[in-house]
Amino acid sequence: MSGPLQDWKSQKKPFAAVASAPVFWLTLFFIAPMTIVWLYSFGQNAGQADIDISGTLDNYKRAIEWLYLSIFLKSFAVAALTTLICLIIGFPVAMAITFAAPKWRPWLLLGIMLPFWTNLLIRTYALMALMGTNGYMNKGLGGLWEGASWLRTLVGMQPLEAWTPVQLLYNNFAVVLGLVYVHLPFMVLPLYSALDRLDKSLIEASLDLGAGHFKTFIQVVVPLAAPGIVAGVMITLIPALGAYLTPDLMGGTDSQMIANVIERQFKRANDWPFGAALSFLLIYAMFILIALQSMRSSKVKEAG
Amino acid sequence: MTETKQPIIQIRNVSKRFGKVTAVDNVSLDIRAGEFFVLLGPSGCGKTTLLRMIAGFELPTEGQIVIDGQDMSLVPPNKRPVNMVFQSYAVFPHMNVTDNVGYGLRISGVSKGEIRDRVSEALELVKLGGFEDRMPDQMSGGQRQRVALARSLVMRPKVLLLDEPLSALDAKLRAQMQFELADLQNKIGITFVTVTHDQDEALSMASRVAVINKGEVAQLAPPSDLYEYPANRFVADFVGSVNIFEGTLTLDEPDKAAVDCPGLGKVYLNHGVTGPHGANVWIALRPEKIYLHVPGEGKAVRAAAQDAPDGHNLARGTIKGMSYLGDVTLYDIQLEGGQIIRVSRPNLSRHDQEDFTWDDKVSMHWRADSPVVLLS
Numbered sequence: 001m002s003g004p005l006q007d008w009k010s011q012k013k014p015f016a017a018v019a020s021a022p023v024f025w026l027t028l029f030f031i032a033p034m035t036i037v038w039l040y041s042f043g044q045n046a047g048q049a050d051i052d053i054s055g056t057l058d059n060y061k062r063a064i065e066w067l068y069l070s071i072f073l074k075s076f077a078v079a080a081l082t083t084l085i086c087l088i089i090g091f092p093v094a095m096a097i098t099f100a101a102p103k104w105r106p107w108l109l110l111g112i113m114l115p116f117w118t119n120l121l122i123r124t125y126a127l128m129a130l131m132g133t134n135g136y137m138n139k140g141l142g143g144l145w146e147g148a149s150w151l152r153t154l155v156g157m158q159p160l161e162a163w164t165p166v167q168l169l170y171n172n173f174a175v176v177l178g179l180v181y182v183h184l185p186f187m188v189l190p191l192y193s194a195l196d197r198l199d200k201s202l203i204e205a206s207l208d209l210g211a212g213h214f215k216t217f218i219q220v221v222v223p224l225a226a227p228g229i230v231a232g233v234m235i236t237l238i239p240a241l242g243a244y245l246t247p248d249l250m251g252g253t254d255s256q257m258i259a260n261v262i263e264r265q266f267k268r269a270n271d272w273p274f275g276a277a278l279s280f281l282l283i284y285a286m287f288i289l290i291a292l293q294s295m296r297s298s299k300v301k302e303a304g
Numbered sequence: 305m306t307e308t309k310q311p312i313i314q315i316r317n318v319s320k321r322f323g324k325v326t327a328v329d330n331v332s333l334d335i336r337a338g339e340f341f342v343l344l345g346p347s348g349c350g351k352t353t354l355l356r357m358i359a360g361f362e363l364p365t366e367g368q369i370v371i372d373g374q375d376m377s378l379v380p381p382n383k384r385p386v387n388m389v390f391q392s393y394a395v396f397p398h399m400n401v402t403d404n405v406g407y408g409l410r411i412s413g414v415s416k417g418e419i420r421d422r423v424s425e426a427l428e429l430v431k432l433g434g435f436e437d438r439m440p441d442q443m444s445g446g447q448r449q450r451v452a453l454a455r456s457l458v459m460r461p462k463v464l465l466l467d468e469p470l471s472a473l474d475a476k477l478r479a480q481m482q483f484e485l486a487d488l489q490n491k492i493g494i495t496f497v498t499v500t501h502d503q504d505e506a507l508s509m510a511s512r513v514a515v516i517n518k519g520e521v522a523q524l525a526p527p528s529d530l531y532e533y534p535a536n537r538f539v540a541d542f543v544g545s546v547n548i549f550e551g552t553l554t555l556d557e558p559d560k561a562a563v564d565c566p567g568l569g570k571v572y573l574n575h576g577v578t579g580p581h582g583a584n585v586w587i588a589l590r591p592e593k594i595y596l597h598v599p600g601e602g603k604a605v606r607a608a609a610q611d612a613p614d615g616h617n618l619a620r621g622t623i624k625g626m627s628y629l630g631d632v633t634l635y636d637i638q639l640e641g642g643q644i645i646r647v648s649r650p651n652l653s654r655h656d657q658e659d660f661t662w663d664d665k666v667s668m669h670w671r672a673d674s675p676v677v678l679l680s
Contacts, residue, residue, distance in 0.1 A: 199394060200390075201390045202394050202396060203392070203453075204359075204388075205394035205396070205452075207361075207410060209455065209456075210411045210412050210459070211408075211411045219411075224397070224398060241392060299606060
């Protein structure tokens with residue numbers, strides 16, 4: 001088995017021919033712009049459009065002031081909460097798909113993937129339409145309220161006072177709900193692929209040895225789905241941390257996340273060096289997360 | 305080991321249907337305490353479904369399973385006094401050998417000291433001493449199977465269920481494990497119920513075998529009875545290799561019987577069969593029970609076949625196929641009527657396989673107690 005591309009060391013030319021296009025692409029459209037932004041983070045504004053890259057660390061100093069640090073921490077908290085909720089909802093969903101009859105599985109998976117085929121903006125506006133004060137959620141709640149009121153009159157009690165719509169949008173609740181809604185498929189798919197690989201007879205063996213369903217879940221299913229859980233958490237947490245659209249559209253004045261602050265620096269505040277520093281702080285944080293995860297998985301490999 | 309006759313498992317009129325497919329069809333059988341019971345059948349015959357119903361992973365559509373005097377209808381798998389060794393072994397990949405074997409004891413809250421003692425005892429039993437800290441992916445298939453075996457035995461079940469226990473092992477190891485399993489069962493005296501599609505496995509290990517065909521029990525008997533006294537064509541054909549010829553019952557008395565087989569000739573038996581005179585029957589004749597001769601050795605053939613009247617239990621044909629297997633040689637012989645009969649001949653001396661070759665004309669005879677008359 002030694003095709004021309006099996007070993008890039010002995011077959012340098014064909015390998016270079018194949019690799020050059022993606023390398024060129026990455027350099028031009030990813031590494032170069034990132035490097036420019038990274039350099040900006042060490043600069044300061046010099047006039048309307050010019051940035052003087054002076055090597056200053058002032059931007060980073062300002063970025064870790066409490067005003068911004070607190071938004072960083074809050075973004076983390078929101079992203080972590082989103083991930084946790086996705087995990088709690090996503091695990092049973094993934095299990096249900098795994099244990100569904102084979103003929104249903106592709107349709108259930110399609111149901112999970114279907115939202116991907118719709119634009120994020122449209123999905124977000126659709127969700128907002130549901131959650132508005134005149135939206136279906138409020139109408140549904142109002143209906144229940146009136147029903148309860150009617151039931152009270154039946155048993156001779158005073159009717160409830162008139163229904164006042166609940167403010168569901170433009171607060172932290174709306175942001176978390178929106179983020180969960182957007183990121184749930186990212187959690188379900190890696191969990192499903194981990195659970196699907198799990199040999200079902202392991203679960204039966206656990207039951208056979210006297211464990212109930214809950215103990216089997218804790219002792220067998222969760223440890224063996226761990227790679228899927230880690231993958232799902234990473235793939236949910238990182239995009240949620242950098243979420244921009246959802247907090248922008250669904251959040252209130254107090255629910256902005258770090259991406260919204262960064263956007264303001266580049267646009268309204270026209271302070272690119274500071275925006276760049278904030279961006280890179282976020283990127284460093286993500287690097288640390290990824291590094292921790294790969295350290296963990298290499299440890300697991302060594303132990304295994 | 306003292307063998308008690310009281311059934312440990314009673315399967316009463318059990319059926320299992322998956323949608324329109326009937327996997328198990330009104331099966332009733334008793335499994336006795338302490339026996340090595342084998343469910344034998346081709347794939348898809350319902351034997352695994354039956355085993356899984358005993359374990360509790362499937363519920364019968366109809367009927368009742370009683371284990372040790374207790375109705376199992378409402379008892380979930382984790383509460384049944386049986387343990388199972390899975391076909392894939394299902395050894396927990398994230399636990400080492402000790403944790404795997406101790407899993408069930410840990411779940412049931414046995415003290416740490418007792419777990420340690422019982423685990424090491426179980427590992428000794430399956431000859432895995434010294435493997436305590438190994439992870440499953442550092443072990444061979446055979447070793448993993450021993451882990452699965454120890455993990456079940458450590459629970460001291462009333463019945464051990466084994467689903468195709470040897471199917472994933474190579475031929476040498478399989479033969480060795482057949483002996484070891486039978487030996488182990490003898491030593492600890494737990495009832496074993498094994499599912500297999502391999503007749504050698506069934507014959508070598510079982511005290512009794514239930515042959516399952518299309519969800520029904522085709523025959524339930526000890527291995528030698530199954531081979532020598534098959535109840536029907538399915539069992540005769542599935543257990544071992546066999547020649548089957550259709551014929552008409554022409555004579556049926558208490559001490560003798562005769563069948564006229566158009567393909568084979570006149571077959572004489574030195575015992576009676578209980579079938580209506582003139583009935584359509586089948587003759588089953590095992591390849592190793594047919595003797596081959598060079599034609600012209602007429603006297604010898606007649607002398608050999610003297611337990612039957614003249615012209616019975618004799619056939620002539622031409623060798624059309626040969627396969628030398630070392631200990632025996634198999635011959636496919638075309639009879640004068642055109643049908644093929646298989647004969648196996650032991651190579652008692654080192655040159656026996658040279659006696660016959662392709663296109664040789666040969667004579668055959670068999671003893672009057674060799675053919676089996678099958679009514680279905």
